[in-house]
Amino acid sequence: MTTAAEQSRTYGYDDLPRLMGMMTGDEKHGPAATSTLDVLWVLYDRVLRVTPERREDPDRDRFLLSKGHGPMAYYAVLAAKGFVPVDWLPGFGAYDSPLGHHPDRVLVPGAEIGSGSLGHGLPIAVGTALGLRAQGRRDPAVWVLIGDAELDEGSNHEAIAFAGPAGLERLHTVVIDNSSASHALPGGIAARFEAAGWSAVTVDGRDHEALYAAFTTPHPGRPHVVVARVEPKNA
Amino acid sequence: MDTMRDRLAPVVSRLLDEDPRVAVVLAEIGRDGFGEAGRRHPDRVINVGIREQLLVGAAAGLALTGLRPVVHTFASFLVERPFEQLKLDLGHQDAGAVLVSAAASFDWPAGGFTHMAPGDVALLDTLDGWTVHVPGHPDEAETLLRHAVAAGDDKVYVRLSVQSNRQGRAVDGQHFRPVREGRSGVVVAVGPVLDAVLAATEGLDVTVLYATTVRPFDAAGLRRATQAAGTDVVLVEPYLAGTSTATVSEALADVPHRVLGLGVGRRELRRYGTIEEHVAAHGLDAASLRERIGRFVDAGRLTAGRG
Numbered sequence: 001m002t003t004a005a006e007q008s009r010t011y012g013y014d015d016l017p018r019l020m021g022m023m024t025g026d027e028k029h030g031p032a033a034t035s036t037l038d039v040l041w042v043l044y045d046r047v048l049r050v051t052p053e054r055r056e057d058p059d060r061d062r063f064l065l066s067k068g069h070g071p072m073a074y075y076a077v078l079a080a081k082g083f084v085p086v087d088w089l090p091g092f093g094a095y096d097s098p099l100g101h102h103p104d105r106v107l108v109p110g111a112e113i114g115s116g117s118l119g120h121g122l123p124i125a126v127g128t129a130l131g132l133r134a135q136g137r138r139d140p141a142v143w144v145l146i147g148d149a150e151l152d153e154g155s156n157h158e159a160i161a162f163a164g165p166a167g168l169e170r171l172h173t174v175v176i177d178n179s180s181a182s183h184a185l186p187g188g189i190a191a192r193f194e195a196a197g198w199s200a201v202t203v204d205g206r207d208h209e210a211l212y213a214a215f216t217t218p219h220p221g222r223p224h225v226v227v228a229r230v231e232p233k234n235a
Numbered sequence: 236m237d238t239m240r241d242r243l244a245p246v247v248s249r250l251l252d253e254d255p256r257v258a259v260v261l262a263e264i265g266r267d268g269f270g271e272a273g274r275r276h277p278d279r280v281i282n283v284g285i286r287e288q289l290l291v292g293a294a295a296g297l298a299l300t301g302l303r304p305v306v307h308t309f310a311s312f313l314v315e316r317p318f319e320q321l322k323l324d325l326g327h328q329d330a331g332a333v334l335v336s337a338a339a340s341f342d343w344p345a346g347g348f349t350h351m352a353p354g355d356v357a358l359l360d361t362l363d364g365w366t367v368h369v370p371g372h373p374d375e376a377e378t379l380l381r382h383a384v385a386a387g388d389d390k391v392y393v394r395l396s397v398q399s400n401r402q403g404r405a406v407d408g409q410h411f412r413p414v415r416e417g418r419s420g421v422v423v424a425v426g427p428v429l430d431a432v433l434a435a436t437e438g439l440d441v442t443v444l445y446a447t448t449v450r451p452f453d454a455a456g457l458r459r460a461t462q463a464a465g466t467d468v469v470l471v472e473p474y475l476a477g478t479s480t481a482t483v484s485e486a487l488a489d490v491p492h493r494v495l496g497l498g499v500g501r502r503e504l505r506r507y508g509t510i511e512e513h514v515a516a517h518g519l520d521a522a523s524l525r526e527r528i529g530r531f532v533d534a535g536r537l538t539a540g541r542g
Contacts, residue, residue, distance in 0.1 A: 113299075113328055114327050120323055123295075124292050124296040127298075127304075130281055130293060131258070131298075131302045135255075135302070155320075158283070158288055159292070
């Protein structure tokens, strides 16, 4: 049960492990479960212009979680920011819970896409950026989060190769790099994006100030990628 | 006569002018027709290059911002190659789009099997909530394209072919249309096979229904036709044989019935040549249809002791 006091309080970064624990019954989480945690927190806490009240606003920023596996950090951040009730968290994965092991946009308030199958988020984000541009909505930023192994999917390369020359400057990608790709991109992830005309920054994915600086780096006329390095998945 | 596909760019270009929701998404194929429209609406005529997964994914993103994407390429590259994108980026995201294919089952036989897609409608049948239009004439294609774009945020597939009946008929985007009345069976002719079916059933005592919208399937129209003509049903479809037999069986589940599904054979033909040669090879020419439909209807009469 969640008390009224609990529902009305706000949550900070230090609360996230406990919120994740409500889903898993575990206060400690391995690197794989938390690889996205700091990126998500800095985005939702300081960068994205979206709130629970604005989630239908056509001029909101969009955040698309493409890396739908292990969404506990995502749900914890959505709960901390008031998009989903904290008392949904203990039901994680249950038949009557809106919170599955992969998120569903139809069920989760604030989730812009349903994901799980790899390689879908970035192409949809490209279309979202195109759709906003076609409607003259120059303000909203589109963000998509993918994993370094997810980047192996060819659909992502179609999107990367298109978005640079198309000059989709409101499109932003965060690649969580926990060295989980079996065959890493020669020359590094950022180089692949840069070759396609993107602005690219590689940072420590645990360093909030470095992440914030990378997220807010100006990139006129070009889409922007932030490669966030975290501990290797299998280390 | 022009082809169904010749109508695509003019019709959709006009819709781009009229409706700020409409956007066109292409993967190189068909781009020349949209040159002028692209100059007028540079942000709503989008060519993603030869990238069919992105083609459908980007269409879904456009739809999620409130636009109505019209997505066009050959059927093989529109339905088969990015099939998971259709299932997830449109279906699972609860987003809509209008898919308009060209090349049909074998519009370019000399091009070989890589450019043939007889299984497209059957494949879409594994997904929920798709409307499928199969026009049989360029005029019908134009009408059905307008229906498709106007259908809110529905998921709609419009299957264009260079095969065509000689005359267009009034189509409403929903119902089968009785073209001939009889008492010894119902033949459902889908899209461009109608002329061949009419020639094949000349002198046979069968009802012919003309279907240009096959999903949702006009079960009520079929049942109405069976009241006078009985429940022996022949489907003649310009794509994979048997694609709609389950739908017919569902429509007639509470009455004894027989169904024969005619269409394109499953086995790869491995022949080039002409459309006419492929039509004949799949038994879809008038003479073959008459033989197969006649045999089926006769067998029904014998079984029922009516012969």
